[in-house]
Amino acid sequence: MVESFFVFVPIGSVLALIFAFYQAKKVLSFPQGSDLMIKISTAIREGANAYLRRQYTGVGLFFAFMFVVLGIMAFMGFLTPFVPFAFITGGFFSGLSGFIGMKIATAANARTAQASSESLNRGLRVAFSAGSVMGFTVIGLGLLDLSIWFFLLKYVFYAHLAGDGASQINAIASAMLTFGMGASSMALFARVGGGIFTKAADVGADLVGKVEAGIPEDDPRNPAVIADNVGDNVGDVAGMGADLYESYVGSIVATIALAVSAGYNFGGAAVPMMLAAVGTLASIIGSFFVRCGEKTDQRVLLGALRRGTYISSALIIIAAFPVIYFALDCAQYPERMGVYAAVISGLFAGVLIGFFTEYFTSDTYKPTQELSASSLTGAATIIIGGISLGMLSTLLPVVIVGVSVLVSFFASGGGVEFSRGLYGVGISAVGMLSTLGITLATDAYGPVADNAGGIAEMSRLPAEVRERTDALDSLGNTTAATGKGFAIGSAALTALALIVAYIDEIKLKAPDFLFDLSIVNPPVLIGLFMGTMLPFLFSAMTMRAVGRAAQKIVHEVRRQFREISGLMEGTADADYAACVDICTRGAQKEMIAPALMGIASPIVIGLILGVNGVAGMLAGATTSGFVLAIMMANAGGAWDNAKKYIESGVHGGKGSDPHKAAVVGDTVGDPFKDTSGPSINILIKLLSMVSIVFAGIILKFSIF
Numbered sequence: 255m256v257e258s259f260f261v262f263v264p265i266g267s268v269l270a271l272i273f274a275f276y277q278a279k280k281v282l283s284f285p286q287g288s289d290l291m292i293k294i295s296t297a298i299r300e301g302a303n304a305y306l307r308r309q310y311t312g313v314g315l316f317f318a319f320m321f322v323v324l325g326i327m328a329f330m331g332f333l334t335p336f337v338p339f340a341f342i343t344g345g346f347f348s349g350l351s352g353f354i355g356m357k358i359a360t361a362a363n364a365r366t367a368q369a370s371s372e373s374l375n376r377g378l379r380v381a382f383s384a385g386s387v388m389g390f391t392v393i394g395l396g397l398l399d400l401s402i403w404f405f406l407l408k409y410v411f412y413a414h415l416a417g418d419g420a421s422q423i424n425a426i427a428s429a430m431l432t433f434g435m436g437a438s439s440m441a442l443f444a445r446v447g448g449g450i451f452t453k454a455a456d457v458g459a460d461l462v463g464k465v466e467a468g469i470p471e472d473d474p475r476n477p478a479v480i481a482d483n484v485g486d487n488v489g490d491v492a493g494m495g496a497d498l499y500e501s502y503v504g505s506i507v508a509t510i511a512l513a514v515s516a517g518y519n520f521g522g523a524a525v526p527m528m529l530a531a532v533g534t535l536a537s538i539i540g541s542f543f544v545r546c547g548e549k550t551d552q553r554v555l556l557g558a559l560r561r562g563t564y565i566s567s568a569l570i571i572i573a574a575f576p577v578i579y580f581a582l583d584c585a586q587y588p589e590r591m592g593v594y595a596a597v598i599s600g601l602f603a604g605v606l607i608g609f610f611t612e613y614f615t616s617d618t619y620k621p622t623q624e625l626s627a628s629s630l631t632g633a634a635t636i637i638i639g640g641i642s643l644g645m646l647s648t649l650l651p652v653v654i655v656g657v658s659v660l661v662s663f664f665a666s667g668g669g670v671e672f673s674r675g676l677y678g679v680g681i682s683a684v685g686m687l688s689t690l691g692i693t694l695a696t697d698a699y700g701p702v703a704d705n706a707g708g709i710a711e712m713s714r715l716p717a718e719v720r721e722r723t724d725a726l727d728s729l730g731n732t733t734a735a736t737g738k739g740f741a742i743g744s745a746a747l748t749a750l751a752l753i754v755a756y757i758d759e760i761k762l763k764a765p766d767f768l769f770d771l772s773i774v775n776p777p778v779l780i781g782l783f784m785g786t787m788l789p790f791l792f793s794a795m796t797m798r799a800v801g802r803a804a805q806k807i808v809h810e811v812r813r814q815f816r817e818i819s820g821l822m823e824g825t826a827d828a829d830y831a832a833c834v835d836i837c838t839r840g841a842q843k844e845m846i847a848p849a850l851m852g853i854a855s856p857i858v859i860g861l862i863l864g865v866n867g868v869a870g871m872l873a874g875a876t877t878s879g880f881v882l883a884i885m886m887a888n889a890g891g892a893w894d895n896a897k898k899y900i901e902s903g904v905h906g907g908k909g910s911d912p913h914k915a916a917v918v919g920d921t922v923g924d925p926f927k928d929t930s931g932p933s934i935n936i937l938i939k940l941l942s943m944v945s946i947v948f949a950g951i952i953l954k955f956s957i958f
Contacts, residue, residue, distance in 0.1 A: 257520055257524075259524045259528055259580070259581055260401075260404060260405075260524055260527065260528075262527075262528050262531045262532075263397055263400060263401045263404070263527045263528065263530070263531050264397070264398070264401040265531065266393075266397050266530065266531030266532070266533075266534040266535070267393075267394050267395075267396075267397035267398040267401055267531075267534075268394075269394075269534050269535060269538065270390040270391075270393045270394030270397065270534045270538075270691065271390070271391070271394035271395075271398070273386070273390050273538050274354075274386070274387045274389075274390035274391045274394055277383045277384075277386040277387045277390070278358050278387045280383050281358060281361065281362045281365060281380060281383045281384050281387070282361060282365075284365040284368065284369055284380055285365065285368055286364040286365055286368060287364050287365075287367060287368035287371075287709075287713070288713060290712075290713050291364045291367060291368065291709055291713045292364060294364070294480075294708075294709050294712050294713065295360070295361075295363055295364035295709060297480050297830065298360055298363065298480060298483045298484055298487065298705065299360035299361070301480060301481065301484035301831075301834045302356055302360050302484050302487040302488050302492075303360075304834070304838065305451060305484065305488045305834075305837075305838045305841070306353060306356065306488060306492060308838060308842055309443070309444070309447050309448075309488075309841075309842065310349060310353075312443075312842055312846075313345075313349070313440065313443045313444075316439070316443070317341075317342060317345050317436070317439075317440075320338075320341060320439070321338045321341065321342055324337050324338040324341055324432075324947070325338045327948075327950070327951070331950075332950035332951055332954075333432075333947070333950070334425070334428070334429055336407070336411060336429045336432075337429060337432040337947070340403060340429055340430065340432040340433035340436065341432050341433060341435055341436035341439075342436060343399055343402075343403070343433050343436065344399065344432070344433030344434060344435065344436025344437035344438075344440070344503070345436035345437060345439055345440035346436075346440075347395045347396070347398070347399045347437070347499065348436070348437040348440040348441050348444070348496045348499045348500055349440045349444065349496055350395060351388075351391055351392045351395050351396075351495040351496060351499040352444055352491065352492035352493060352494070352495035352496040352499075353492060353495075354387070354388070354391045354495075355387060355388030355391060355392075355491050355492060355494075355495040355698060356487050356488065356491045356492040356495070358384050358387040358388070359384055359388070359487050359491045359698070359701060359702050359705070360487050360705075361384075362380060362381065362383075362384035362702050363483075363702055363705035363706050363708075363709055364706070364709050365380050366380045366381045366384070366702055366703060366705075366706035366723070366726075367706040367707075367709040367710045367713070367715065367719065367723060370706060370710070370719050370722040370723050370726070371710075371715060371716070371719045374722045374725065374726075375545055377703075377706065377722055377723065377726055378544070378545070378558065378699075378726060379544075379545065380702075381699040381702040381703045381706065381726060381730075382541075382544050382559075382695060382696070382699045384698070384699060384702045385694070385695040385696065385697065385698035385699030385700075385702065386541055386691075386692075386695040388491065388494075388495050388694055388695065388698035389537070389690065389691045389692060389693070389694035389695035389697075389698060390534070390537070390538075390691050390695075391495070392495055392498055392499045392502060392690065392691075392694055393502060393530065393533070393534055393537070393690055393691050393694075394534075395499065396499055396502045396503045396506075396530075397527075397530060397531065397534070399433060399503065400430070400503060400506060400507075400527060400530075403426075403429070403430050403433060404426065404430070404527075407425070407426045407429055407430070408422065408426060412425045412426060419519040419520050420514045420519050423510070423513055423514050423519055423520060423522075423523050424514050424762065426510070426523075427507070427510045427511040427513070427514070427523070427755075428511075428759065428762070430507050430510065430511075431507055431508075431511060431755065431759075431943065431946050431947070432943075432947055433503070433507075434500070434503055434504045434507045434508075434939075434943050435940070435943035435944060435946075435947050437496075437499060437500040437503055437504065438500045438504065438936055438939055438940035438943050439849075439853065439940065440496050440500070441493075441496040441497045441499065441500035441936045442848075442849045442852055442853075442933065442936045442937065442940055443845060443849050444492055444493040444495075444496035444497070445489075445493040445494070445496065445497050445929075445932060445933045445936055446493075446796055446799075446844075446845040446848050446849055446929065446933050447488075447493070447841045447842065447844075447845035448485070448488040448489035448490075448492055448493030448841070449489045449493060449796065449800070449925070449928050449929030449930075449932070449933060450489075450796070450799050450800055450803055450837075450840060450841040450844050450845060450929060451481075451484070451485045451488050451489055451803075451837045451838065451840070451841035452482075452484075452485025452486060452488060452489030452490060452928060452929075453485070453489070453800045453804070453924040453925045453928055453929050454485075454800055454803030454804045454806075454807055454836075454837050454840055454841070455478050455481035455482040455484070455485040455807060455833065455837050456482050456485060456921070456924050456928075457800065457804040457807070457808075457921045457924055457925075458478045458481075458804050458806075458807025458808045458810075458811055458833070459471075459476050459478035459479060459481070459482045459807070459811070460917050460920065460921050461804075461808055461917075461918075461921055462476075462478070462808055462811040462812055462815070463475075463476040463478070463479075463811065464913075464914070464917045465914050465917055465918065466812075467815060467822070468909060469822075470711060470908065471707075471708075471711065471901075472707060472708035472711035472712060473711065473712075474711075474712040474824075474828070475821055475822060475824060475828060476811065476828065477810065477811050477814040477815075477821075477828035477829060477830060477832065477833050478807050478810075478811050478833045479708065479712065479828075479830070480830035480833070480834060481807070481830065481833040481834045481836075481837050482708070483704075483705050483708045483709075484834055484837075485837065486701040486704050486705055487701060487705070489928055489929075490698075490700065490701040490704075490734065490928060491698055491701050491702075493932075494694075494697065494698065494737070494932070495694075495698070497741060497932060497933075497935075497936055498690060498694055498697075498737075498741055500936060500939065501687060501690075501741050501744055501745060501748065501935065501936075501939070502530070502687055502690055504748050504752070504939050504943075505526070505680070505683040505684050505686075505687050505744055505747070505748040505751070506526045506527060506530055506684055508680050508683070508748050508751035508752045508755055509522075509525075509526040509677065509680035509681055509683070509684055509751060510522075510523045510526060510527070511751075511755040511758065512673065512676055512677040512680050512751060512754060512755065512758075513525075513677065514758075515673040515676075515677075515754075515758055516671070516673045516674045516676070516677035517671070517673070517674070518582060518590075518674075518677065521581045521582045521583060522581075522582070522677060524581045525577060525578060525581050525582065525593065525681065525684075526680070526681060526684040528577045528581060529570070529574060529577060529597065529681075529684050529685065529688050530684065530687075530688060532570065532573040532574070532577060532688075533566075533570055533687075533688035533689055533690070533691065534691055535569075535573075536565075536566040536567075536569035536570050536573065536688070536689060537566050537689050537690070537691030537692040537693075537695075538691065539565065539566065539569060540562040540563065540564075540565040540566030540569070540689070540692045541562055541566075541691070541692050541695060542562075543561045543562045543565050544558055544559055544561065544562040544692075544696075545558060556612065556616065556618070556729060556732065559696045559729070559733060562692050562696070563605070563608075563689065563692055563693060563696065564605070566689040566691075566692045567601050567604075567605060567689055570597070570601060570685070570688050570689060571597075571598060571601065574594060574597045574598075574685070574688075575594055578590070578591065578593050578594045578597070579591065579594075589667060590667070592665040592666045592667055592678070593665075593666050593677070593678055593681055595661060595662070595665035595666070595678075596661070596662035596665055596666050596678035596679070596681045596682045596685065597681055597682065597684070597685035597688075598685070599657075599658045599661040599662045599665070599682050599685070600658060600662065600681065600682030600683060600684065600685030600686040600688075600747070601685045601686060601688065601689075602658075603654050603655060603657075603658035603682065603686055603743060604685075604686035604687070604689075604693075604740050604743060604744070606650075606654050607650075607651050607654055607655075607739045607740065607742075607743045608693075608736040608739055608740060610647070610650045610651065610654075610739075611647070611651075611736045611738075611739035611887075611888060611891075612732050612736055614643060614646075614647040614888050614891075614892060615732055615736075615888055615891035615892045615894075615895055616732040616895060617728065617895040617896065617898060617899035617902075621643055621646075621647075621892065622643075622892045622895050622896050622899065623896075623899060624639070625639045625640060625643055625892050625893070625896040625919075626896035626897075626899045626900050626904065626905060626912075626916060627905065629896070629900065629905060629912035629913070629915040629916045629919070630905060630912050632911075632915050633914075633915040633918035633919060635915075636893070636896065636915050636916060636918070636919040637918070637919050637922055640889045640890075640892055640893045640896070640919055640922070640923060641889055643888070643889060643892050644884075644885040644886065644887075644888045644889025644890075644892070644926070645885055645889075647884060647885065647888040647889075647892075648881050648884045648885050648888075651739065651742075651743060651884050652880070652881060652884075654743075655743055655746050655747065655880070658682050658747070659679055659682070659747070659750070661682075662675075662678040662679045662681065662682035663675035663676070663678055663679055665678060666678025666679075666681070673754075676750075676751065676754045679747060679750055679751060680747070680748070680751035680754075682747055683744050683747035683748045683751060686740065686743060686744045686747065687740070687744050690740075693736075693737060693740055694737060696733045696736070696737065697733050697734050697736070697737025697738075698737075699726075699730060699733070700727070700729070700730020700733055700734045701730065701734075702730075703723060703726035703727045703729070703730045704727045704730060706723045706726070706727075707720060707723035707724055707726075707727045710723050724898070724901070724902075727898070728895060728898045732891065732895065734891070734927075738883075738887040738891075738927070738931065738932050738935075739884070739887065739888075741932065741935050742880060742883045742884055742887065742931075742932075742934075742935045744935075745879075745880065745883075745935035745936075745938055745939055746876060746880040746938075748939055749872070749875075749876040749879075749880075749938045749939055749942055750876065752872075752939060752942035752943065752946070753869065753872045753873065753876070753942060755942070755946060756868070756869065756872065756942055756945050756946050756949065757769065757869065759946050759949045760865055760949055760953065763949060763950055763953060764953055767865065767953070769865070769866060769869070770866055771866060771869055771870070775866060777863040777864055777866045777867035777870065777958050778866050778867065778869065778870035779870065780863055780867060780870070781859060781863050781866070781867035781868060781869065781870025781871040781872075781873075781874065782870040782871070782873060782874040783874065784855075784859055784863075784867075784870075784871050784874065785870060785871035785872060785873060785874025785875035785876075785878070785941075786874035786875070786877070786878040787874075787878075788851075788852075788855055788871070788874075788875050788878075788879075788937070788941070789875060789878050789879035789882050789883070789934050789937060789938070790878070790882065791851070792848055792851060792852060792930070792933070792934065792937055793882065793886070793930040793931075793934065795847055795848040795851065796848050796925065796929050796930045796933060797925045797926075797929065797930050799840075799844035799845070799847075799848070799929075800844075800924070800925040800929050801925075802840070802844065803836070803837060803840030803841065803844060804921075806836050806840060807833055807836055807837065810832055810833055810836055811833070814828055814829060814832075848933075852936075852937045852940050852941065853940065853944055855871075855941065856868055856871065856872075856941050856944045856945040856948065857944065857948050857951070857952070859871050860945065860948065860951075860952035860956055861951075861952060861955055861956050861957065862956070862957055862958075863956070863957075863958055864952065864956040864957065864958035865949075865952060865953060865956065866958070867958065868945050868952060871941070871945075872941060872942055872945060875937070875938050875941050876938050879934045879935070879937060879938040880935075880938070882931075882934060883931050883932070883934035883935050884931075885931075886926040886927065886930055886931030886934075887926070887927050887931035887932060888927075889923055889926050889927070890923035890924065890925075890926035890927025890928065890931060891923070891927050892923070893916070893919040893920045893922065893923030893926075893927075894920050894923055894924075894927070896916055896919065896920075897913070897916040897917055897919065897920040900912055900913045900916050901913065
């Protein structure tokens with residue numbers, strides 16, 4: 255009977271994709287505005303498409319190489335024959351999620367600007383509908399990929415193991431973990447490459463346009479303005495879509511892998527997949543409750559988005575009870591009902607992390623308002639204030655995740671059976687991401703609103719339109735930070751589950767191997783230090799990449815201001831394509847080293863330090879990466895909104911010295927929040943995925 259529950263997973267996939275299609279049709283039904291607005295939107299769309307074509311071509315070569323490597327490993331007996339194909343499908347669907355989200359975002363930007371000229375609520379609805387396409391495409395394709403592989407492995411490739419549920423789930427989970435590696439690899443390339451593009455353009459446009467030339471944001475005289483708007487789509491939409499696809503499927507697959515050791519077999523594997531399926535319906539219902547009036551007050555707008563998220567969470571709390579009761583046969587084993595508490599724990603942890611992220615990054619609250627006031631004494635003090643705010647903001651998320659882990663572990667029976675407690679921790683990550691459809695919709699809508707503001711400025715729409723789009727954009731900064739908080743929090747829980755899956759994989763391949771994970775075991779201690787260092791090394795590489803690319807944009811914008819006669823007077827056009835090309839070439843070149851470092855590190859460390867050293871590395875990377883990612887994402891979000899708070903008229907408003915100082919702070923925060931910070935959560939899961947896939951190689955060839 256339990257096995258019949260899996261049919262709800264493809265049903266959830268179909269529902270999500272149908273709703274995404276419905277929302278896309280709805281967005282495309284809105285008018286695009288004037289010919290000039292259409293022209294600007296077309297330029298942004300063409301730039302984004304050109305970038306993704308080049309990115310996917312380069313990434314395609316990497317996937318072809320990895321397919322051959324994994325194929326050789328399968329031929330040598332280290333992996334099952336399905337692993338190379340699972341790796342490819344994981345990367346394909348991850349990239350496809352981002353691509354579809356970007357296509358609708360670039361189609362929605364002018365429509366959002368035009369809708370905002372009619373009313374604030376109409377603008378919110380268009381932008382949120384565009385974000386919904388991204389959100390429901392991610393969960394729809396994620397559940398589709400999971401469904402295809404689960405049913406193929408269970409009923410075709412591993413049907414001969416049907417008499418032994420534990421053996422079959424073990425084999426299925428081992429193969430499915432590999433498409434998580436494919437999704438993580440694609441997400442890392444997309445996040446890093448897109449992040450480098452968008453922040454190089456943003457930093458260059460702000461430093462020369464706002465600070466040096468004193469022209470408004472998104473002014474058409476700025477040569478980097480189109481590249482900046484293109485970057486919003488390739489980084490904050492396409493990159494984010496691939497990122498959260500990876501988070502979503504990773505949490506589910508990791509929990510499936512823990513089901514056997516917990517003794518739940520097919521029932522345990524069904525729970526995370528069914529929670530994801532019912533989460534789809536809950537998110538669809540919640541999305542209909544997102545609407546607002548005409549006040550541009552951030553508390554009102556935040557309330558509109560919160561309403562949808564809270565309703566979806568409440569529906570999950572109700573629906574999770576029968577899912578767990580029947581899937582885990584709680585009528586016969588009532589103690590298993592403790593897993594329900596793990597789901598609620600994950601949901602509440604996600605909501606609380608989102609709230610406190612909002613508190614530290616929104617200009618409606620004291621921390622960001624105080625940060626904006628620090629600009630009165632210059633750029634140095636606002637940078638100091640932003641870094642300290644980011645550091646301070648790590649306290650509560652760490653405590654929340656810690657409490658969630660304890661509640662999930664002990665409520666699920668960890669005090670009696672250790673593996674069941676760890677299964678509960680994995681389930682809490684699934685619970686945190688169960689409302690991803692609407693959570694990602696509130697996140698992805700931000701770049702659409704940002705683009706709409708740019709189009710409104712470049713098209714010289716009335717001032718009240720820009721006021722509305724600025725309000726939506728400021729809200730988008732907060733919701734984007736909240737979305738990153740969700741992704742980072744779930745990454746910590748998922749990474750913990752993946753570490754356990756790695757240990758289980760080693761035991762499966764070498765039943766007689768004895769782990770020594772004592773902190774005084776030299777390989778473990780060295781691995782712990784190496785893992786703690788990796789997120790910092792990765793962040794340094796990605797931030798340096800943004801800096802190098804931004805320098806080229808600064809030089810190019812200065813050159814055009816200097817050499818194009820009539821540009822500053824508005825009688826000549828800027829060469830927008832040159833800046834787009836510089837960002838594209840810079841991002842393609844600079845994304846390679848950080849991504850390869852993330853993939854190669856566990857293999858190299860494993861061959862030197864062995865299985866125990868890899869376990870130490872994974873623990874170190876998870877703990878330091880979680881904290882560093884929160885710090886960078888929140889500091890960057892606070893700097894951005896502190897700037898926007900000044901632009902609303904406080905501390906002298908636009909063009910004042912405090913405003914220029916805030917712009918400098920914002921440019922420091924750009925790679926924090928949109929390149930390095932959100933990429934770290936992918937890194938810590940990719941390290942685990944690679945370790946699991948290459949466990950056989952490490953066992954056979956490691957020095958220790």
